Amino acid sequence: MAYIIATANMKGGVGKTTLSVNLATSLAKDHAxxxxxxxxxxxxxxxxxxxxxxxxxxxxxxxxxLKYLINQAIQPETRSKISVKEAIHYxxxxxxxxxLLPGDIELYDExxxxxxLHEEAFEVDRLDFxxxxxxxxxxxxxxxxxxxxxxYDFIILDCAPGYNLMTRSALAxxxxxxxxxxxxxxxxxxxxxxxxxxxxxxxxxASEVNLDIKLLGIVFTMSGNLITSRYYKQVMQRINExxxxxxxxxxxxxxxxxxxxxxxxxxxxxxxxPQSAGAKAFTQIxxxxxxxxxxxxxxxxxxxLVNAQ
Numbered sequence: 001m002a003y004i005i006a007t008a009n010m011k012g013g014v015g016k017t018t019l020s021v022n023l024a025t026s027l028a029k030d031h032a033x034x035x036x037x038x039x040x041x042x043x044x045x046x047x048x049x050x051x052x053x054x055x056x057x058x059x060x061x062x063x064x065x066l067k068y069l070i071n072q073a074i075q076p077e078t079r080s081k082i083s084v085k086e087a088i089h090y091x092x093x094x095x096x097x098x099x100l101l102p103g104d105i106e107l108y109d110e111x112x113x114x115x116x117l118h119e120e121a122f123e124v125d126r127l128d129f130x131x132x133x134x135x136x137x138x139x140x141x142x143x144x145x146x147x148x149x150x151x152y153d154f155i156i157l158d159c160a161p162g163y164n165l166m167t168r169s170a171l172a173x174x175x176x177x178x179x180x181x182x183x184x185x186x187x188x189x190x191x192x193x194x195x196x197x198x199x200x201x202x203x204x205x206a207s208e209v210n211l212d213i214k215l216l217g218i219v220f221t222m223s224g225n226l227i228t229s230r231y232y233k234q235v236m237q238r239i240n241e242x243x244x245x246x247x248x249x250x251x252x253x254x255x256x257x258x259x260x261x262x263x264x265x266x267x268x269x270x271x272x273x274p275q276s277a278g279a280k281a282f283t284q285i286x287x288x289x290x291x292x293x294x295x296x297x298x299x300x301x302x303x304x305l306v307n308a309q
Contacts (some may be wrong), residue, residue, distance in 0.1 A: 001149050002148075004145070005154060005156040005174060010162060010190045010194045011184075011241065014221060015253060016158065016159070016178050017158050019219055023157045023178075027154055029098075030283060032097060034097050034151065037098070038066075038101045040107075040141075040158060041159065041160040043152075044056070046158040050092045050093050050264050050266055051089060060102075063088040066101060066102065066107060067107050068101040073139075073144065081247075087101060088148070099152075103290070108166075140165070140169040148210050157170040171200065175213065178304075183232045188238055191218065191242075217292055219241065220249070221252070252281065254281055268282075
């Protein structure tokens with residue numbers, strides 16, 4: 001079964017998508033892992049990082065994007081249906097191990113979702129709306145992914161900034177989350193907000209299920225010249241006070257023009273310019289990522305043994 005990893009931050013512009021795409025590509029290219037990128041952001045940046053607008057338009061025209069999978073979950077009576085396997089763009093960047101589930105500039109109608117859940121709450125033993133909403137939240141992303149979980153080693157969920165339905169559902173479906181952040185004061189606010197929201201998410205579902213999502217680590221992006229600044233030192237001091245050293249990736253992603261240029265070719269920088277500073281940093285991040293997962297897996301096994309005793 002695949003590890004499901006969400007990349008999320010309440011704040012936008014922190015390099016979340018760039019991290020998601022390059023991490024996924026490095027896992028596929030350098031470590032022979034089977035990886036699916038799942039684009040949950042209506043900006044579709046992850047999609048257009050590894051798929052041309054022309055190809056995306058073809059997928060959208062044939063109704064093979066996330067929008068139509070969500071619509072089927074909201075309105076099961078939909079006549080024309082597609083499976084998640086039909087929606088996936090295989091061998092992205094001509095890598096046999098890298099696949100993409102394309103996002104969409106529109107994902108769902110909030111009014112339709114609310115109407116559907118109100119009807120469900122009334123029909124199913126008159127449950128309260130919050131219970132019905134939480135159940136839908138838990139199953140939405142999970143049920144879309146379920147048919148392909150055994151096909152991948154990793155599924156990387158590129159979440160939208162903020163805290164909308166899709167981000168909450170993605171977090172509820174995930175085993176771990178990575179928190180990309182810039183080394184500047186506002187990043188502390190974004191980190192704190194996300195941590196608080198995840199705690200609230202766990203609490204709101206606690207009566208029915210234990211959401212066991214864990215922080216795999218904080219990745220600082222676009223560090224560049226900030227690393228010597230007073231603000232950077234203040235941020236790092238605060239982060240080191242609030243988090244264990246094991247929860248902070250040692251490798252930081254530098255500001256590198258090659259990362260931005262790579263988008264023009266619809267390929268990540270680890271493919272277009274593997275010797276650039278940015279690509280080398282993403283490669284190191286991927287190695288750290290695998291090490292952290294190995295430690296997390298060992299800790300989980302030890303906990304299970306203790307509980308069994």
